[in-house]
Amino acid sequence: MTDQEWPLFEVFIRPRSGLEHKHVGSVHAADARMAIEHARDVYTRRQEGVSIWVVKSNDISASDPSEAESLFEPARDKVYRHPTFYAIPDEVKNL
Amino acid sequence: MTARFQYVLRLADTCLVLGQRLGEWVGHSPALEEDLGLANLSLDLIGQARLLLTYAGELEGRGRGEDDLAMSRDQSDFLNLALVEQPNGDFGRTIVRQLLVDAFQLELYEALQRSADPRIAEVAAKALKETRYHFRYSAGWVVRLGDGTEESHRRVQGALDELWRFTREFFAEDEIDREMAAAGIGPSLAQLQPRWQARIDDVLKEATLKRPADVPYSWYGKRGDHSEHLGYLLAEMQFLHRAYPGASW
Numbered sequence: 001m002t003d004q005e006w007p008l009f010e011v012f013i014r015p016r017s018g019l020e021h022k023h024v025g026s027v028h029a030a031d032a033r034m035a036i037e038h039a040r041d042v043y044t045r046r047q048e049g050v051s052i053w054v055v056k057s058n059d060i061s062a063s064d065p066s067e068a069e070s071l072f073e074p075a076r077d078k079v080y081r082h083p084t085f086y087a088i089p090d091e092v093k094n095l
Numbered sequence: 096m097t098a099r100f101q102y103v104l105r106l107a108d109t110c111l112v113l114g115q116r117l118g119e120w121v122g123h124s125p126a127l128e129e130d131l132g133l134a135n136l137s138l139d140l141i142g143q144a145r146l147l148l149t150y151a152g153e154l155e156g157r158g159r160g161e162d163d164l165a166m167s168r169d170q171s172d173f174l175n176l177a178l179v180e181q182p183n184g185d186f187g188r189t190i191v192r193q194l195l196v197d198a199f200q201l202e203l204y205e206a207l208q209r210s211a212d213p214r215i216a217e218v219a220a221k222a223l224k225e226t227r228y229h230f231r232y233s234a235g236w237v238v239r240l241g242d243g244t245e246e247s248h249r250r251v252q253g254a255l256d257e258l259w260r261f262t263r264e265f266f267a268e269d270e271i272d273r274e275m276a277a278a279g280i281g282p283s284l285a286q287l288q289p290r291w292q293a294r295i296d297d298v299l300k301e302a303t304l305k306r307p308a309d310v311p312y313s314w315y316g317k318r319g320d321h322s323e324h325l326g327y328l329l330a331e332m333q334f335l336h337r338a339y340p341g342a343s344w
Contacts, residue, residue: 006126027128033235038128040228041135 008057009035011042013049021053029054098274100154101174102281103215104164105271105317106203107147108175111165112325113196114140115332116183125186132232136193139225146218166336170319170326177316178261180325187240187247188254193233195258198294199265199287200226206282215280234298241302252304259307264315265291 006028012021024043029035035054043049063071075081117137124130148161159167179196183189204226207219240247266288268276275281299306314320335342 028126029128030239034239037132037232037235041132042128045131045135 006030006034009039009054010057010060011035011039012053012055013039013043014051014053015049017050021051024048026057027054097154098271099212099280100151101271102275103147103151103154105174105176106215107144107151107164108173109179109196109317110140110147111144112173112175112328113179113193114138114144115328116179117189117193119183120189129186133189136229136232139222139229143218143222143225146221150214150218162336166333170321170329172319173321173325173329174317174319175325176261176264177314177320177322178258178264180316180321180328181258181261182324184254185250187251188258190233190236190240191251191254192258193229194237194298195262195295197226197230197233198291198298199262201230201294202287202291203282206287210281211279237298237304238302241299241304248303251302255299255304256307260310260312261314263309263312264317267315269315269318 007030008026009029009032010026011024013024014021027035027038027042029038032054036052039052039054044052114137117133117140120133121130121137124133144165145161148164152159152161152164176196178192181192183192200222204219204223208216208223210216210219237251240251242248266284268284272281272284276283296306314322316322316325
């Protein structure tokens with residue numbers, strides 16, 4: 001055995017056909033095939049899914065928390081982007 | 096004892112004993128994920144054993160249920176294949192043992208789905224889905240270890256060399272196997288052999304492992320002749336039930 005840890009994979013599960021894959025957690029595995037088996041064993045024991053995606057955590061590019069202000073603050077005062085200024089006819093029930 | 100009762104016990108005990116062996120890994124696996132993986136295999140096998148033992152009890156007709164058959168029989172009454180009672184050893188050895196059994200159960204359940212006995216066919220159909228995953232899991236690991244580092248290769252080749260002799264029992268037919276085959280309840284074991292062999296050869300090739308030579312040797316666990324390892328396994332498995340008969344929680 002080497003002292004090297006297996007790389008980390010992020011796991012995405014699709015709960016039912018027609019729905020999107022959702023991030024559920026992560027597993028350690030030596031390769032993608034093993035990662036799918038581990039994800040199956042760890043995250044679908046109670047019939048949680050019908051499809052699994054795994055992706056190496058290292059391959060995910062993430063936004064920098066310290067840039068949150070410049071990335072997300074500018075949207076705060078642009079309320080006109082929300083579709084809240086339309087009068088909804090009474091006949092429309094489910095919106 | 097009827098032949099069919101013993102035949103079902105053979106199927107059941109092989110699942111039960113292997114399930115118990117795999118359970119020994121819980122809390123000791125090389126990684127948390129493998130802990131769950133092996134536990135899942137174990138639970139699948141114990142689930143199969145429960146269905147089969149329940150049916151065996153009905154066939155026997157003496158009022159024994161799954162618990163009585165699992166927990167109150169002695170070593171010589173267990174009819175599992177001798178391979179499955181062999182100790183876990185290291186992870187590689189456990190995986191090699193698993194591959195050999197998974198490939199066999201794949202062929203066996205595939206055939207038993209068409210059994211003239213509807214109860215056996217039903218269990219086989221359910222078990223086959225589970226077994227396909229077991230084989231995927233064990234074959235993946237054998238390739239990874241065989242074609243891995245020098246040490247992992249050496250260890251799994253060693254395990255293969257040591258365990259190979261027990262596979263002869265898989266295909267050695269006795270009067271019970273022949274009676275079941277004649278009645279359309281079980282397959283001809285000899286006919287399963289080439290398909291099993293081809294399946295194993297594919298995996299070994301990819302894993303850069305050598306298939307050991309066949310040796311004239313077998314234990315016949317399915318006739319109740321066991322290696323010294325089964326008694327210890329049963330002592331642990333049956334202790335609670337024997338110390339506190341009928342205990343439940």
